[in-house]
Amino acid sequence: MTTKLIKNAKLLYDNKLINSDVLIDDGQFVKIAPFIGSRADEVINAERNLVIPGLVDVHVHFREPGQVHKETIKTGSAAAAHGGFTTVGAMPNVTPVPDSVEKFKHQMELNKQSKINLLQYAPITLDETSDKLSPIEDLATAGAFAFSNDGHGINNAKTMFNAMQRIAQIGSHLAAHVEDQNLFNKGVINAGDTATRLGLPAIERVAETSQLARDLLLAKETGVHYHVCHISTRDSVDLIRIAKDAGINVTCEVTPHHLLLSDEDIKDDDANFKMNPPLRSESDRRALIAGVLDGTIDMIATDHAPHAEDEKNKGFLKSAFGITGIETSFPLMYRLFVKSGVMTVEKLVYLMATRPAEIFGLEAGKVELDKPADFTIIDLDEEYHFEQGDFLSKGFNTPFVGEDWDVFGRIKQTYVNGENVYSE
Template identity: 55%
Template sequence: MPTLIKNAKIFHDMFDILIADGKIKEIAPNIKLHDGVVIDAKNKLVTPGLIDVHVHFREPGQTHKETVASGSKAAAHGGFTTVFAMPNVTPTIDTPEAFENIMDKNITDGIVNIKQYAAISKGLLDEKVNELGKLAELGAVGFTNDGHGVQTADTMLRAMQTAYTLNKPIIAHVEDDSLLHGGVLNAGATADRLKLPGMTGLSESSQLARDLVLAAKAKVHYHVAHISTKESVELVRIAKKYGVNVTAEVTPHHLLLADHMIENDNAMFKMNPPLRSEEDRKALIAGLLDGTIDMIATDHAPHSKAEKAGSMVTAAFGITGLETAFSLIYTFFVKTGIFTIEQLIMWMANKPAKIFNLESGVLEVGKPADITIFDTDQEFEIREENFYSKGKNTPFIGQQVYGRTMLTMVAGKVIYKENY
């Protein structure tokens, strides 16, 4: 049965959107529908469903933190219709059998489109590259050892060369372990004040420099996960100028927060990479605005309350993000005039779709009816009791924001609805 979304505000203009057979059939003013479902958007913002290329759903093996079911509901609640799941679960998604098992779970339990990454090497730590060809045949959208930097250059180069032949990207968590020294937050004045071990940004930028040289040689699509330092931004900027096929993502928390904002030993501010300096934060914003950084991704990393309790020294790294990303960026960057709404949708839908070769990510006739409706006029409070994610680990609890998700649909089917 056809569905008609009436009075949709698409950026700054009003349209109706006709949906049938899971696709967008028409976008025009005053469309008439004689038989079907009518959804009145009531002049609310209507966007393509958001796309997040970096999430952790923790299944299998870590289901006390999150499951495919709870994670995909959280995605829908945040306005996301497509997510890319990382392979650092238990057991790691590093064999054809493990990959097939998680794909079955993604299909049966997920209510959003879930794309699946596979690991570069066994257990994310081994120096031998996995059977990437078989994993690609089964549907892997790319390869990553997220959670760990690939420590050996030869391992990374061989993975890149194989991924290039398969026309698949390498997604890199860049981190040189020899430079970590047990750090739990950014090295600098805040770490010194709190008497906590610091993590130098050199761990990220030095391995990124290595990888960019390797990527240029291998000609692979190399995607930098959760970029966090001004040096890393400049390295990507230079590499793009030299024609390296590199893309990069930045998280909402690295755009919004810096380490000087951490007042005490609060594990809600512990994430990897850590919150960097204010100078780094400003460089990330500049990198988005000039095209060096291509997209915003949440690195949604849920943990149990017990795992985030106590000191940063003992607590787990990670912050949830799927249910807060749009509202936070809209409130603190679009409403303040730093970003336009067009830029926000480009970074959270259009560009991820284009770079990772998805049909969705735009509101166009013939494209999948993956659509989100946001209320950008009414202020609301981020409250953990409203989360669908099992993880409540975010420092943004209690924050007043705009941009509440009112409705999310995938292929024309409503998967989340609030007060409609």
């Protein structure tokens, strides 16, 4: 057994900031006190920097197997550690989709390459696109922590209803990408003035909200934990607020890019601004921020979606949807919410660590005695900006590069089970 001693920490503990030392033994937090004089195998000088529980992201894409030119489990988990994350949930949109026990077990073996705690979604339906349900109960037994068709909406209401019933019966979680394909209509950008100016096919808001409204009623009927991925519109916030008031078991997430950007920020045909759901109007963006502040939106999740450079440099029409996010999210959210004075750093960590862990029943998101020592050390005072060469992900497809996006909150070190997985 090895011991580590964190000295001079500004520690987020029990939702309060305290000046403290922390003793770690055999990968667990064992003592928290203003001064700990114990001898340790390793002393970590936090230098009065912020020490928080490792961040939790329930929505990432690590691309392996089948798309390793975009990302691998090793590069994705290294990027996550660089971003301060110690636990993530990987979506099943890999090749092949892990929609059988055999394929899922193979995926779980590949996931052992991860530097951090990597949880695996299983698909709701075969291949994520059919109306035939995957072997839900068997996949849960094989280790699926939740179920999602990720980038595909389930257009058949009966299929969704049956899936909700079965997932509710085993006490698992259904994470939905809400998108009516008929209303999406092969669009590439939000319907509005920017789409008109650039002459691009548009995505209507109702492609999201109409399916969301249907699913909320199905969730009410089945009692399933229904988690809505990356909501993007004012109407979605309103629908979820109403559903929560009605006692429906619904939670939701929002991405940093939907909180920071609107379609007004798209000045030209730059596919680093192309994501699904698309950047919406400024009114929608402000409604999302309001939803975070009033608790309607439960958590921030990155939807980390790395692509190769030649897949994102062909303009909106021909480029892939999605941007990277796991290495930029905490500093960007610290800039948006904490530096502006609208939120405490304690609340931000709640949204990015504690709350997602609570909702998905994970042993993560808190500094607790006799629990795994997953933590991140952050310098909140250092101002910097992102450059392409900074990323450990294979992808650098993001609009948040350069001096226009000066941030604070540099990740200095990340630890999982007391072991260092990232150092600046």
